[in-house]
Amino acid sequence: MACHAVGKPEPKLTWTHAGKPVPQNGQRYSILPDGTLRIIDTQKSDSGTYICTATNIHGIDRAVYSLKILVPPSRPSLHVTETTSSSIRLQWSIDDDGGTSDASKEVEARTKGRAPEAPPPFQFVTTNSSQATLYLTQWEDGGCPIIHFQVEYRRIGLSGWTTVGSKIPPSRTYAVGGLTAGHKYQVRVKAFNAAGFTLKDYTVSTPAAGKAGFRETYREAGEGWNLMSKEHDLDPNSIEWKDPRILVPGLISILAVMLTVVTVCICLRKKPLGKDIGNKAIPSEMCSAHGKNKGDLAEEYQIYSPIRRLPPTPPNPPPPSEARDSTGTAIRSFHREPTKWRS
DSSP states (O other), rough: OEEEEEESSOEEEEEEEEHHHHHHHSSSEEOOOOOOOEEHHHHGOOOOEEEEEETTEEEEEEEEEEEOOOOOOOOOOOOOEOOSSSOEEEEEEOSSOOSSSOOOOOOOOOSSOOOOOOOOOHEEEEEEESSSEGGGSSSSSSTTEEEEEEEEEEEEEEEEEEEEEEEEOOOEEEEEOOOOTTTTTEEEEEEETTEEEEEEEEEEOOOTTTTOOOOOOOOOOOTOOOOEEEESOOTTTTTGOHHHHHHHHHHHHHHHHEEEHHHHHHHHHHHHHHOOGGEEEEEEEHHHHTTTOOHHHHOOOOOSSSOOOOOOOOOOOOOOOOOTTSSSEEEOOOOOOOOOOOO
């Protein structure tokens, strides 16, 4: 920053920065013989207002400089603010904008979601004499959609695995065919999603050919469970009875039947015993037991009946009989007004 001054006597030059004198013999500051101020290895702290003042006996004059040092931004400090199953949101702050900063430190973050979760055996697989049906929708995706399945099986006692499919797309059910009746098999299922994969083994049994009423309760292999089968009714202690999909509908059906029976009983209890006691014959035994005749007893039935009925209306009396002659012809009488004559 130049500062040239002339005068007689020769002016004295001084430099100040932020109101403080600039050091004359500093490591980074130097003032040349012509009054120019030189700064080397500039830093952000060197920014500010520099004033060169020229003074002699005749007066004072000044030259003002405003200096702004641009430096590269500092290394950003990253912070993870939010994660989803497919994205990570980061936040950082920048203090300087004078160039390119150094790379920030690495941060680790994990998206939401986990590997698929296998369902229990009794919800996932059923069998008949020739195939096993897998209910793939029973798998939990863990927050990340399942991409595909891999299915293998082998008969218990054999070492080799048979691959049914390596990239089975998600669907409602999948059938593993070609099984032999009356044998136990091990089915291995592997489910994949963006978070990883989960492997699960299921032990199933195919019923013997010709057996009717075959039912199975599945027990998970490797955890102290056994596979059991019965040819008739289910064991009351079977795990199938504890399945909410069977227990809840059964309880609802029983409650509906009980409610219907109670409603019918209430309706029958409120229904009157008879519609018209006056038209029904009253047994003579009832009259003798009460010591009353039938007419009095019928009147009391009408008075104390839950629904009061009006007494019957007597029929209209028959028209008076007409006079008839010996041949049966009705004799009609005619009345004539007497004729009046005027003279």
